[in-house]
Amino acid sequence: MRVTLVLNGDARTLDVDTTERLCDTLRERLDLTATHVGCSEGVCGACTILLDDTPARACLALTVQCDGARVETLEGLTPADALSPAQQAFVQHGAVQCGFCTPGFLAVIEGLRRQGDAASWDEATLRRELSTVACRCTGYDGIVRAARAVLQPTP
C-alpha cells in the first residue's frame, strides 16, 4: 500500500504492508529509533508520538490508517544542535535514567503544551495525565517536576 505521511514536517511517500504498525514503519523502515516499543499493547506508552498534534500510541496504529496525517517523533521535536526546553528540563530535574520511557513522556508533554490547558492543572491532574507512560527507573518525581517546569512555568 502506498501512503503519504507528513513526517516531522516533510511529506514522505512510502510503500508499506497493510498490517504494518506505525512504530515499525518508523523504526524499521525509516530508522527513526527514538520511538521505543515496549509492550505493543498500548499500556506502557514508550511508543507515544504525536499524530495530528495529539499524543497517540504508535504500536496501536497501522501506518495505512495514518495516510495524510502529520506524524511527529522525538527526532522532529529535537532542535538540530541543541536540546529542546523539555529535554533540558528532563536533564535538570533528573527525569531520565535508562531513557527508555523518555521519548513517550516528551511526546505527551509536547501534546499537553500544544493543547494549552495544563497551565492551571493541580498536581493530581498533572500526575494522572503523565501516568499514560510507565517509567521503570526514576520513581516519577523528577518527571513530574520537569513536566511542571515546561507546562506551568513560574515567571
Next chain:
Amino acid sequence: MEPVYHAPGTLDEVLALLAIGRGEARILAGGQTLVPLLFRVEDEPHTLIDLRRIVPLRAIDATATQVALGAMVTLQAAELALRTSLPQVAAALRCVGTAPIRARATVGGTAALADPWAELVTCLHALDAELVLVAEGRERRVRAIDFFHGIRRTARQPDELLRQVVLPLPVPGERHAYHEFTVRESGGKARALAFARRRDGRTTLTLAGERLMPLRVDGTISAAQAALRHEDPSARALLLRVAGQALAMLDEETDPCA
C-alpha cells in the same frame, strides 16, 4: 496472508464491502484493540475496512430529548460533548484508559467489542440507549439490553455496521451517578462499575465487572446482593462496594459533576 485494505469514502461502499465480505471482512475503527490482534495474527481477516474517511460517522447530533453519537466519534470527543447534557456518562468515559487511548478509541468500536468492563457499555445499558445497525438495504434500531448478548457477543450480523448509538437525555428531576473501582494486582486487575439512575421516582442500578456483563437491578443494595449471589466472593464484595457508592452519590444534594 496480508488482508486487503480499503478506506472507502462513503457508507454505501462500506456496506457493499461488508455484504461481499461474508463475515471475513473486519471493520477497523480506532484500532486500539484490533491492531494488536492483527499484529499477533490472532485475527486474520481477508479484508480490512477502515472507517476513518466516513465523515458522517463522526457526527454528534443532539435534540431536546436525545444525543446521537456516530460510530467513529472518539471517546475523547464523546466525553467533551456529553459534559453538560450527561455529566455522569462523561465522567464514566474519563475513566477509560488514558488520554492517548481515548483520543483514538471510538464509540462504535467499544460498543461492537462488548467488553463487560467497558464504561460505555454500562452507560448504554443503564440509560436504555439504542444502537443503530445498518447493512445493504436495511437498517434497525436495537435496545442496549437486546444488543449485548454476553461477553464480546452482540446482536450485530456480520454484514452489519454499527452506525450510531442514541442516548436519551434525562427527564426533569432525573438523576444519575456513576462510580467505578479498579484494583490492579500482579497477574491482572479486578474492576467493578456501577451506574445508578433515578427517573420518575424509580431507582435502578446497573452493575458490571471484569467478567460480568451489565446487569440491571432495582436500586437497593439488597437487590444487588440477590442478583450477585452467584458471583465469586471477592468480585461480589467489590461490586457491592461500588454499588453502595453510586447509590450514595445519587442522594447527595449537590451534583457530583456540577
